[in-house]
Amino acid sequence: MSRLIAACFVVLLAVAMTGAQPAPKESSIKAVLGSDGTWSWTLPADGSIQVTELLGLYGRCRQLTLIIDEKKLAGNVSFLAVEGTELKGDEIDFFVANSLSDYRLCLMDVGAGQVKVVPAVEAPTLAPIIKEDALETAAGWQWVTLVYAPAHADENALRGALQNLTTRQGGMINPVQGGGLLICDRADRVREMHKAARELDANIATEIKAHDVPVGVNADDAVKALRELFGQSRKFAMNPPTFTRATGEARVIIRGSAGLHAEAAEALKAMK
Numbered sequence: 001m002s003r004l005i006a007a008c009f010v011v012l013l014a015v016a017m018t019g020a021q022p023a024p025k026e027s028s029i030k031a032v033l034g035s036d037g038t039w040s041w042t043l044p045a046d047g048s049i050q051v052t053e054l055l056g057l058y059g060r061c062r063q064l065t066l067i068i069d070e071k072k073l074a075g076n077v078s079f080l081a082v083e084g085t086e087l088k089g090d091e092i093d094f095f096v097a098n099s100l101s102d103y104r105l106c107l108m109d110v111g112a113g114q115v116k117v118v119p120a121v122e123a124p125t126l127a128p129i130i131k132e133d134a135l136e137t138a139a140g141w142q143w144v145t146l147v148y149a150p151a152h153a154d155e156n157a158l159r160g161a162l163q164n165l166t167t168r169q170g171g172m173i174n175p176v177q178g179g180g181l182l183i184c185d186r187a188d189r190v191r192e193m194h195k196a197a198r199e200l201d202a203n204i205a206t207e208i209k210a211h212d213v214p215v216g217v218n219a220d221d222a223v224k225a226l227r228e229l230f231g232q233s234r235k236f237a238m239n240p241p242t243f244t245r246a247t248g249e250a251r252v253i254i255r256g257s258a259g260l261h262a263e264a265a266e267a268l269k270a271m272k
Contacts, residue, residue: 029054031061041092045083048076051103055117058096067116072105090139097141097186104169106143106186120170124184132194140188143170148194149180150201152239158197165193204239204257211265213250214272220245222271223252229267230260 029049030042039061051073059066077099087095097107100117108126110116118126127143138144150158155175162183163173171185173193181197183190213222226243241256243264254264 029057031057033061038088039092041087041095043079043081043085043087046080048078050076051099054096054099058092059115061092063113065114067110067114069117072103072119073117075103077102090141093139093141101167106170107141108143120167123170124172127184129182135187135191135194138187138190140186140191142187143185144187144190145182145184146190146194147176147180148183148197150197152205153197153201154239155179155181157239158200161200162193162197165189165196206239206241206255206257207261208253208255209261210246210251210253211261211268213252214268215250217250217268217271219250219252222268225271226252226254226264226267230256230264 028044029047032040032042034040041057041061052068052070054077055066055068055073058064079099093107100106101120104120105117106120106123108116108118108123109128110126116126123143124145127145129145129147130138131147135144135146159173159175159181165171166173166183167185167189171189172182173184174182176182183193183197185193213219223243223245230241230243239257241254241260241264244253245251246253252264252268254261256264
């Protein structure tokens, strides 16, 4: 009798504990094909979906064959949204890409209607290489490698300035022998880095100008003084200026940015 009572107690305890657990999150994402041939996804307010289920739904809607490693996809994607949130067009692609990023994975088009889910660290080996004129039209969620050739900036210095902007897993900036940079990341990140790179490059654009040395000042001494003033300045480290005396003349030939020329002219005036 005591064993029967104990068994009943265990059953009642299990039922009580099961009843105390919170209800599972709604897992369904409603996918609807519109009359215009495009898909829309409607999200529940508090949802969770297996990664493999999400990818299966995505593959069906985009008519893609997805190549996956299930061992790396043993988990769920959870999300909070306004009830009835609707995703259309590339919003669906972004949702899937952002979900995979939590697993340090990304979608990679490998041709013939096939997409591979790969570790982000492998992205640089598979991302398509594009030029600047194709960057603006690239889908923001896709990984690409941009070929960028700065006009003025030193490639290694530019890499140092931008490398902290890359995605931690997979993002890459490498200088190319002979000039140029390879920037690999999601296209939306590459666009931001490209914009920053162009601004940095433009800010250090250089020009060559001759500056008169003030009367009574030795031209060689003026060149030496300018080199001491600006030669070690971190402000001009990315594209250091050069100072040369014009042959047989009391003039200094300077190659540098517009700001450097203005500062050098002030320095020469101060030498009087």
